[in-house]
Every structure is written in C-alpha cells, then in structure tokens.
Amino acid sequence: MKALLKKGFNHLDSFFSVFFTPKWNPMYQLGALSFFYYWIVAITGVYLFIFFETSISGAYSSIERITHDQWYIGGVMRSFHRYASAAMGICVTLHLVREYAMDRYSGPRWFSWVTGIPLLWLLFASAIGGYWLVWDQLAQYIAILTAEWFDWLPIMVDPMASNFLNESTLSDRFFSLLVFLHIGIPLALLLGMFIHIKRVTGARTNPASGLAIGTLLAMLVVSLVWPALSQAPANLDVAVTEVGLDWVFLNPYPLINSWGPGQTWALLVGLSCILTLLPWLPSKRPEQTPVAVVDPDNCNGCGWCLADCPYEAVSMKDHDYKKDHKQSVVDPDLCVSCGICAGACPSSSPFRHVDELTTGISIPGFHIKELLSLTENKLKALDSVAPHIMLYGCDHGSTVDQLESGSVAAISMPCSALVPPAFIDYVLRRGLADGVIISGCCEGDCYYRLGNTWLDQRFSQERMPILRTRVPREKVRLSWLGVQGTAQLGTEIEEFQHYLHHAEEEEAYYG
Amino acid sequence: MADLRRYLGQALLYAAFFVPLVYITHLPTFTHLEEDMAVLKIAVRHAGKIIGECKPLSGAEYDKLPSNMKRPEICPRERSPLQLELLLDGESLYRATVSPSGLHNDGVSSMYQRFEVPAGAHHLQLLMNDDVASEGYTWQLERDVVLEPAQVMVASFKEGFRLQ
Ligand code: HEM
Ligand code: SF4
Ligand code: SF4
Numbered sequence: 001m002k003a004l005l006k007k008g009f010n011h012l013d014s015f016f017s018v019f020f021t022p023k024w025n026p027m028y029q030l031g032a033l034s035f036f037y038y039w040i041v042a043i044t045g046v047y048l049f050i051f052f053e054t055s056i057s058g059a060y061s062s063i064e065r066i067t068h069d070q071w072y073i074g075g076v077m078r079s080f081h082r083y084a085s086a087a088m089g090i091c092v093t094l095h096l097v098r099e100y101a102m103d104r105y106s107g108p109r110w111f112s113w114v115t116g117i118p119l120l121w122l123l124f125a126s127a128i129g130g131y132w133l134v135w136d137q138l139a140q141y142i143a144i145l146t147a148e149w150f151d152w153l154p155i156m157v158d159p160m161a162s163n164f165l166n167e168s169t170l171s172d173r174f175f176s177l178l179v180f181l182h183i184g185i186p187l188a189l190l191l192g193m194f195i196h197i198k199r200v201t202g203a204r205t206n207p208a209s210g211l212a213i214g215t216l217l218a219m220l221v222v223s224l225v226w227p228a229l230s231q232a233p234a235n236l237d238v239a240v241t242e243v244g245l246d247w248v249f250l251n252p253y254p255l256i257n258s259w260g261p262g263q264t265w266a267l268l269v270g271l272s273c274i275l276t277l278l279p280w281l282p283s284k285r286p287e288q289t290p291v292a293v294v295d296p297d298n299c300n301g302c303g304w305c306l307a308d309c310p311y312e313a314v315s316m317k318d319h320d321y322k323k324d325h326k327q328s329v330v331d332p333d334l335c336v337s338c339g340i341c342a343g344a345c346p347s348s349s350p351f352r353h354v355d356e357l358t359t360g361i362s363i364p365g366f367h368i369k370e371l372l373s374l375t376e377n378k379l380k381a382l383d384s385v386a387p388h389i390m391l392y393g394c395d396h397g398s399t400v401d402q403l404e405s406g407s408v409a410a411i412s413m414p415c416s417a418l419v420p421p422a423f424i425d426y427v428l429r430r431g432l433a434d435g436v437i438i439s440g441c442c443e444g445d446c447y448y449r450l451g452n453t454w455l456d457q458r459f460s461q462e463r464m465p466i467l468r469t470r471v472p473r474e475k476v477r478l479s480w481l482g483v484q485g486t487a488q489l490g491t492e493i494e495e496f497q498h499y500l501h502h503a504e505e506e507e508a509y510y511g
Numbered sequence: 512m513a514d515l516r517r518y519l520g521q522a523l524l525y526a527a528f529f530v531p532l533v534y535i536t537h538l539p540t541f542t543h544l545e546e547d548m549a550v551l552k553i554a555v556r557h558a559g560k561i562i563g564e565c566k567p568l569s570g571a572e573y574d575k576l577p578s579n580m581k582r583p584e585i586c587p588r589e590r591s592p593l594q595l596e597l598l599l600d601g602e603s604l605y606r607a608t609v610s611p612s613g614l615h616n617d618g619v620s621s622m623y624q625r626f627e628v629p630a631g632a633h634h635l636q637l638l639m640n641d642d643v644a645s646e647g648y649t650w651q652l653e654r655d656v657v658l659e660p661a662q663v664m665v666a667s668f669k670e671g672f673r674l675q
Binding site: 016018019020021024082083086087090141144148151157158159161162165166168169214215217218219221222226228229236237238239240241242243244245246247248253254257 | 517520521522524525526528529530532533535536537538539540541542543544545546548549550552554556612618621622623625661662663665667675
C-alpha cells in the first residue's frame with residue numbers, strides 16, 4: 001500500500017513539475033502551502049471579525065451584509081477565508097499521506113509526525129467553529145450534533161444540547177464563548193505548527209513566490225465566480241432537513257448521524273492513536289543506520305557540519321582536549337544518518353597527506369574513507385575507450401547502479417551531499433575520470449530535505465565547503481532527476497560523454 | 512511559447528484543484544431529516560427529593576462536633592434519582608433513571624434526548640418519579656398533539672412538565 005502510494009506521488013510529482021517546474025511544484029511544498037493558507041485565513045479572519053456581530057440576532061445578518069453589501073471586498077474576504085481553510089485541509093491531508101508514503105515519518109522524524117496529529121484536530125475544530133458562527137441552517141445542524149456528540153462524553157454535567165432546544169433557550173453567552181474559541185483554537189494551531197517544525201532545520205514555511213501568486217490569483221477568480229454564501233438562517237423551532245455540507249471538514253457529522261456519537265469518538269480517537277503510533281509500528285521502512293560520529297582529532301571547530309545538518313542534530317561544545325577550541329557533537333536522537341555533515345567537513349579532503357583518510361564527522365554506515373576507496377577502485381577498473389564518468393547518486397533518487405558500464409563508475413550513498421567538493425577536484429586532477437556527475441532527488445524534494453540545495457550552493461560557491469575555482473566546471477554536472485529520472489539520467493550521461501569526447505578532440509586539435 | 516503553454520497548464524491545474532474544492536465545500540447536500548418527520552426533544556433538569564429525613568443528634572455526637580459546626584440535627588443530602596418515561600401513542604420511546612450529579616449525589620439530575628418521529632397526530636405521555644420514597648409517578652402530563660413536518664417540539668420540566 002505504501003509502495004503504491006509512493007509510486008502515485010512519484011508520478012504526480014513529475015506531472016506537476018512539467019507545468020510548475022520543480023521550483024514551483026506544489027507537491028514539494030505541501031507543508032509550506034499549509035502555512036500560506038493559514039496566513040490567508042488569519043488575515044481574512046481579522047477583516048471579517050471587524051464587521052461580525054457577536055450575538056444570536058446579529059451574527060447571520062452581519063455576515064449577509066459583509067457578503068452582499070461589500071461583495072467586492074467583504075465577500076471576497078469571506079470566500080478567501082472559507083476556501084483557504086478548505087485548501088489547507090486538503091494540503092495538510094496530502095502532506096500527511098505524502099510524508100508517510102515517502103517514509104519521512106519514522107526515526108528522529110517521529111517528532112514532526114507525532115506533533116502533526118493534534119494539528120489535525122485543531123484544524124478541524126477551527127473550521128467547525130467557523131461554520132458555527134454563521135448561524136445559518138448548517139450552523140444549526142452542527143450546533144445540535146456537536147452538542148450531542150460532546151454530551152456522550154461522561155464529562156458533561158448539564159447536557160450542552162439543552163442550549164439549543166429551541167429559539168427560547170438560545171443565549172448570547174454561548175455565542176460569545178464560540179467566538180472566543182474560534183480565535184483561541186486557531187492561535188493554538190499556529191503555536192502547534194511552530195512546535196511541529198521545531199526540529200527541522202530551516203523548515204520551509206513559505207511556498208515559492210510563483211506558486212503563492214498563482215494560488216492567490218486562482219482564489220480570487222473562484223471567489224468572484226462562486227462566492228461563499230450562507231444557507232437559510234437558523235431557526236431552532238424548525239428542524240434542519242437537508243443541508244449543504246463542507247465535506248472537507250464536516251465529514252464526521254453524517255457519521256455522528258448514522259453511527260451515533262460513541263462510535264464516532266471511537267473511530268476518530270482510534271484513528272488518531274494508530275496514526276500517532278505509526279512511526280513505531282512494524283512496517284517495511286528503511287532501517288535507521290548508526291548515527292554520525294565525531295572524531296575530535298580531526299575536528300577544527302569550524303561549524304560547517306552544524307550549518308548543514310538538516311535536523312539540528314549537530315551542536316558545538318568546548319574541545320575535548322584542545323584549549324580554546326570548539327568541536328562538534330551529535331545528538332543521536334535527532335540524527336537521521338544522512339551523511340551530509342561528512343560532505344561539509346573540511347577534513348574530508350582526499351588531498352590530505354594521511355595513510356588512511358579520516359575526517360571530523362562521518363556516518364559509520366558509509367565512511368568517507370569508504371567513499372574514497374570505492375571511487376578509486378571503481379574508476380581504475382573502467383576499461384572502455386569512451387570518456388570515463390564518475391557518477392555519484394543517492395539511495396532515494398535515480399538508481400545509479402543500473403547505469404554502471406565500462407565507462408561509468410557509479411556509487412550510491414544515503415545522500416549525494418555526502419560527497420565533499422574536494423572529491424570532485426581530486427578525481428579530475430588525478431585524471432581518475434574525465435567527468436563527474438552528481439545525481440539525486442528532484443530539486444526541492446531531497447529525502448533528507450536539503451542535500452541537493454546544499455550541493456547546488458557549494459558548487460556555485462555560495463556555501464562552504466565550495467567547489468574550488470580551479471575545477472573545470474564543464475567537467476562537472478549536477479542532475480536532480482529523482483527516482484523517476486533514471487532513464488533520463490542515462491541519456492544525460494551519454495550526452496555528457498559525447499560532449500567530453502568532442503572537447504578532448506578539440507583540445508588535441510587546437511592544443 | 513513553451514512558457515505560455517506552461518502557464519496555461521498551471522491555470523488548468525489550479526482550476527482542477529479549486530473548482531472541485533469549491534464544490535465540496537457546500538455540495539452534495541446531506542439529508543438530515545426525512546421530509547415527513549418531526550423532532551421531539553426532551554430535556555429535564557430537576558433536583559429529586561432528598562432521601563431520608565433529618566435526625567436529631569445524641570448528646571455524645573453533639574459534643575464531638577467542632578464548636579463552629581454545632582447544630583441539633585443532621586440532615587441527609589443525597590437526592591433521589593429521577594425515573595423518567597416518555598410514551599408516544601402508548602409505546603415507550605424513552606425510559607431511564609437519571610442519577611443526580613455531584614460527588615454525594617446531592618445535585619440536580621439533568622438529561623436530554625432527541626427523537627425523530629413521523630409528523631402528524633400523536634398521543635404524548637410524560638411520566639416522572641422524583642422521589643424514591645413514593646410508589647408510581649409523582650409528575651405526569653398527557654397531551655394530544657399534531658406535529659407539522661420538521662416541527663421541533665420540546666418537552667421540559669419546571670414545576671411540572673411543559674410542552675413547547
Ligand atoms: C497545520 C498542519 C501542518 C502544517 C502547516 C505542516 C507544515 C510542515 C512544514 C512546513 C514542514 C517542514 C517541511 C520542510 O521544510 O521540509 C513539515 C514537516 C513534516 N510534517 Fe507537517 N505540517 C502539518 C501537519 C502535519 C501532519 C498532520 C503530519 C502527519 C501526521 C505531518 C507530518 C510531518 C512530518 C513527518 C514532517 C517532517 C518531514 C521531514 O523531516 O522530512 N505534518 N510540516
Ligand atoms: S548524518 Fe550528520 S547531517 Fe545528517 S542528521 Fe546526522 S548529524 Fe545531521
Ligand atoms: S565540519 Fe568537521 S571540522 Fe568543522 S566542526 Fe564539523 S566535524 Fe569539526
């Protein structure tokens with residue numbers, strides 16, 4: 001099932017990238033989009049609140065005035081408020097399913113996963129509260145069923161539903177409580193959202209500007225063509241017969257209707273518990289390999305590993321024995337064993353005059369000296385006359401092992417950003433290969449979040465450690481094609497070899 | 512040209528997201544109550560009679576009390592649960608014992624129930640016993656009613672049953 005979902009997302013990703021480009025691909029920024037929708041809802045909510053009357057008699061009519069008397073702004077604000085909430089509901093759900101399908105929920109990532117679950121409840125509660133405030137037929141339906149639903153819990157002394165018996169039992173006080181909740185719960189949601197991303201380095205909370213603008217434009221169009229409207233006003237003396245439902249957020253209600261409150265509680269609480277425990281339930285997932293280890297002898301305290309760790313697993317402390325020096329430390333509870341830190345460490349240089357390559361920080365599952373010996377041995381074994389290519393790849397992107405040949409040496413590792421830029425320099429200077437390609441996950445969708453972003457920046461000399469200027473850039477390529485792109489990567493390699501071959505001929509001819 | 516095609520594709524994808532989204536925020540409708548049905552709600556909030564009587568304290572018991580709490584007799588606080596029954600056309604629709612709230616069962620008993628009943632003429636009977644010491648029902652109300660479709664009729668209690 002998970003494999004099937006993953007396949008589905010992979011196809012969806014490639015499809016969206018065709019039109020949106022990877023940079024704007026909404027699939028890669030569902031969390032950021034959720035944040036974006038939250039802000040839209042918050043801002044439009046403040047506007048609506050200014051004109052909203054907190055009373056039984058005023059609520060409905062004040063919203064009608066906002067919708068019709070100021071259709072050009074109030075009406076649009078209202079539509080944005082409603083549609084952005086629903087869009088957020090969909091994005092959050094997709095985000096959840098995607099993190100699950102892509103195996104980004106277990107290990108140290110449990111924290112983001114588990115803190116995500118209460119956000120679902122808060123989001124639903126916020127939305128339900130919003131529909132309630134309109135005090136139309138839908139609100140009446142929600143009010144009575146919600147009250148009956150909560151009355152099922154043995155915590156209620158007086159049944160909440162007795163507030164909604166008929167028009168005479170309705171009180172403004174209860175309405176004020178609702179308004180208070182409709183402000184308080186979304187604020188709690190925001191707080192929860194920040195806790196949710198606490199352990200994620202530089203979490204992406206803003207979508208690409210192109211995607212943001214497109215979204216706003218699209219929402220403006222739908223808000224003008226199909227503005228959000230109220231249903232008939234509530235009247236507790238007449239029962240609601242047929243009601244238009246928001247199926248994004250109000251889907252528990254038909255369930256309360258047909259199953260009863262107890263079963264609905266059991267289902268929703270049960271589902272939440274299963275979801276919460278998911279990171280620890282037995283399932284086919286990539287195994288957590290041993291976490292990064294610091295070697296104080298080779299650490300100079302530069303802090304580059306700290307800057308690049310995508311999960312805030314690295315911090316600095318006083319050096320074990322060198323006075324006035326710092327050294328890095330790894331928190332094993334946070335480390336996902338990606339190896340990005342090893343690629344960042346200046347000690348990971350094969351040019352160093354040591355018998356056996358050591359470095360400041362490395363993952364035991366794929367030590368930097370292993371990367372060096374594999375690189376040297378594989379390249380020396382190439383026997384074809386075609387230009388020799390060193391192809392580095394990651395276990396989550398294009399399958400580089402499939403592309404190995406007499407002229408292509410391939411090495412796959414947890415994350416391509418494990419390759420220190422000095423390695424590229426080394427391979428080309430020593431004439432071990434004619435060209436180097438680093439491949440991996442799609443741009444903006446690194447399994448370890450930031451690997452390909454860091455490599456791009458290291459190679460364009462915006463981030464330490466940089467790819468040195470002396471390295472001939474035309475002999476190095478970065479190729480972020482993802483799992484789906486293995487065949488295309490093969491074509492790109494051939495094309496690269498072709499290019500290198502011609503360059504060689506030209507050089508021989510012109511000197 | 513390629514750019515234009517990309518933006519066109521984006522526009523279509525935005526539409527593919529937002530049009531169904533707008534649709535499902537208000538449709539399809541859900542039928543909560545069938546057309547020829549009405550609603551009957553019963554909500555009672557009432558404190559049952561206190562169980563037992565005050566009894567005078569013996570001299571020794573009186574002496575044991577702290578000086579600020581001395582009083583000649585001790586009174587029970589526990590209240591009787593309510594025996595409630597609602598009959599529609601002679602058939603029991605609801606029948607339950609509603610316990611008093613409070614740690615010592617000394618608070619009010621409150622309950623609420625909603626029923627969907629066919630619209631039309633009905634014979635309603637409401638019965639309640641709020642005193643375990645008495646046999647049978649201490650309160651009752653009988654009424655012939657005609658319910659319009661979707662009408663909400665509320666049975667409540669305040670010094671006697673009421674129908675609204
Ligand atoms: C209000 C709702 C939510 C918002 C706004 C939100 C937002 C985000 C953001 C911005 C990130 C960081 C993404 C990045 O920069 O790589 C993230 C990560 C994550 N979210 Fe959510 N999220 C929400 C709900 C959920 C839910 C319901 C779940 C699942 C139960 C979930 C699971 C995760 C996981 C597992 C990660 C970590 C991914 C990784 O480390 O690669 N989130 N979320
Ligand atoms: S392997 Fe290094 S970069 Fe990756 S999570 Fe662990 S400490 Fe951070
Ligand atoms: S990058 Fe290497 S040298 Fe710098 S702090 Fe980290 S382990 Fe030490």
